[in-house]
Amino acid sequence: MIEFRKVGKRYPSGHAALTEVSFVLARGEMAFLTGHSGAGKSTLLKLIAFIERPSSGEVIVNERNLNRLERGHIPYHRRSLGMIFQDYRLLQDRTVFDNVALPLVIGGEYDQRETGRRVRAALDKVGLLGKEKYYPLELSGGEQQRVGIARAVVHKPVLLLADEPTGNLDPDLSQEIMALFEAFQRVGVTVLIASHDHDLIARMNHRVLTLQQGNLRNGTAEAPAS
Amino acid sequence: MKRRGEHGQDSKTARAAPRKAGPRQRGLENYVTHHLRALFASLGQLARAPLATLMTAAVIGIALALPAGFHALLASVQAVAAGWEGDMAQISLFLKPSIKDDQAAGLAKRLRGMREVADVRFISPQQALAEFEQSSGLRDALAYLNVNPLPAVLVVRPGEKYSTPAAARTLLRRLESMTEVDSAQLDLAWLERLHAIIGLAARGVWLLAMVLAVGVLLVVGNTIRLGIQNRRDEIIVTKLLGATDGFIRRPFVYGGMWYGLFGGLIALVVVNGLLLGLSGPTQQLAALYHSGFRLELLGGLASLIVLGVGAALGWLGAWLAVSRHLRDVEPV
Ligand SMILES: Nc1ncnc2c1ncn2[C@@H]1O[C@H](COP(=O)(O)OP(=O)(O)OP(=O)(O)O)[C@@H](O)[C@H]1O
Numbered sequence A: 001m002i003e004f005r006k007v008g009k010r011y012p013s014g015h016a017a018l019t020e021v022s023f024v025l026a027r028g029e030m031a032f033l034t035g036h037s038g039a040g041k042s043t044l045l046k047l048i049a050f051i052e053r054p055s056s057g058e059v060i061v062n063e064r065n066l067n068r069l070e071r072g073h074i075p076y077h078r079r080s081l082g083m084i085f086q087d088y089r090l091l092q093d094r095t096v097f098d099n100v101a102l103p104l105v106i107g108g109e110y111d112q113r114e115t116g117r118r119v120r121a122a123l124d125k126v127g128l129l130g131k132e133k134y135y136p137l138e139l140s141g142g143e144q145q146r147v148g149i150a151r152a153v154v155h156k157p158v159l160l161l162a163d164e165p166t167g168n169l170d171p172d173l174s175q176e177i178m179a180l181f182e183a184f185q186r187v188g189v190t191v192l193i194a195s196h197d198h199d200l201i202a203r204m205n206h207r208v209l210t211l212q213q214g215n216l217r218n219g220t221a222e223a224p225a226s
Numbered sequence B: 001m002k003r004r005g006e007h008g009q010d011s012k013t014a015r016a017a018p019r020k021a022g023p024r025q026r027g028l029e030n031y032v033t034h035h036l037r038a039l040f041a042s043l044g045q046l047a048r049a050p051l052a053t054l055m056t057a058a059v060i061g062i063a064l065a066l067p068a069g070f071h072a073l074l075a076s077v078q079a080v081a082a083g084w085e086g087d088m089a090q091i092s093l094f095l096k097p098s099i100k101d102d103q104a105a106g107l108a109k110r111l112r113g114m115r116e117v118a119d120v121r122f123i124s125p126q127q128a129l130a131e132f133e134q135s136s137g138l139r140d141a142l143a144y145l146n147v148n149p150l151p152a153v154l155v156v157r158p159g160e161k162y163s164t165p166a167a168a169r170t171l172l173r174r175l176e177s178m179t180e181v182d183s184a185q186l187d188l189a190w191l192e193r194l195h196a197i198i199g200l201a202a203r204g205v206w207l208l209a210m211v212l213a214v215g216v217l218l219v220v221g222n223t224i225r226l227g228i229q230n231r232r233d234e235i236i237v238t239k240l241l242g243a244t245d246g247f248i249r250r251p252f253v254y255g256g257m258w259y260g261l262f263g264g265l266i267a268l269v270v271v272n273g274l275l276l277g278l279s280g281p282t283q284q285l286a287a288l289y290h291s292g293f294r295l296e297l298l299g300g301l302a303s304l305i306v307l308g309v310g311a312a313l314g315w316l317g318a319w320l321a322v323s324r325h326l327r328d329v330e331p332v
């Protein structure tokens, strides 16, 4: 589903965020991406979503080489992903319902009734069914994070990218969200989760990719360090 | 495992993979409802800042009102001028001395039957002489002439469509070649001058309209540019979620269209208000000159054109602005 071939990313500032990163994540696989702060986790996820472009090497997602992605195809590439952002990226002037509905509105495939049904189903999964009419600023940090998660899964993407999805959640909620991701994996969704939460990662039996100073330490399953 | 060089194909499967492909009919329905929703959502957006909306619309309205107003004035002038043209394009046919009155009357009848001719007036030599005597005061001198030297004259007034200088000249040549006619005269100088002035004024209105149309594009473009800046975060998030340029452009372009439409409405109110305000005094002035000149309000078609042009310019201005600025707003 995802293949990195000697991918390097150097930001315009000159900072090399990733160097020669190569790995393969199979369709339907679930993996954690870990590493110290600034190791390049967010950068790696952004390369997959084509928010950033690699400086060298090739990124292949869903059998498509992103180096050859035309501008007009970028939106369709992004629609096939569900992305959970480290900083949530919610629209403050729209209700929870409208935020979660956004991917469906953008896709333009469903009528109002079907959209409403799917949005409520997604909100139910993250335990926010009662908060449809709230605005993001009226929610706690963890609740906002869960709105972001609902928005990422509402359109049933084939690939789920999560950047610190449990950063603001208590252990119980984190566990619930992880169970939700595993449920997605069971129905064939590929899931890649960037996280520092070593305890959580250790408790779950999934493959771990560890970044260190922009280098991938290990591409195979292993117990996280420390 | 990886097949490459097929991303055109892949893009379709990737798009379709997560959902069931619904019937095409429903896709079209959804497409239309999405457009309608964007149309009214953009209206709601404008309604949320009524004063700013009104100001932008007013600027557009004034820009549209100027050429529309001049056009209305010109149309009124043209209507009056068309009335004058008939008089101005008179052709005088001097008949041969051998032609008797009844023959002349016959010719007049024939001419009246022509499509190009609106009216023919017959002036017999006796009438001509009487008129001449009166206007010249040479009655006594003329009394010494024992024959009337004046020919019979047919005064031909071309129909409305044949009163233009070119058409009148063609008619002149035809009439001149008739056997009964000795010579024919057409005084076109005034007509040509009038046409030149009206043509110049019409060209002026057009040029003014074009300059102001560019002005409208810039006003709308600038307003939309500010809108894009204000909604930068929203644009970035929708881009991250896979919005196409068309999707992002839609509310702005509809917004621009509404601005233009409201501007058009304001222009109609302004122009018709000015014309109404001027019509009383103009009529008084025209009456003093025994002229039937009156200011006409903008008609239904002209009003539709003002609204349509306003909406189209708003749409285009917004489209240009969004296309120009959308690429600057990329997610990071
Ligand atoms: N837009 C940018 N311009 C310049 N440098 C950047 C940019 N984004 C990230 N970096 C740098 O790239 C490196 C990797 O950043 P990245 O956000 O990928 O780290 P991370 O592993 O996600 O860290 P964290 O756990 O704190 O989120 C950092 O040193 C950061 O300073």
Ligand SMILES: [Mg+2]
Binding pocket: A041, A042, A043, A086, A163
């Ligand atoms: Mg990060």
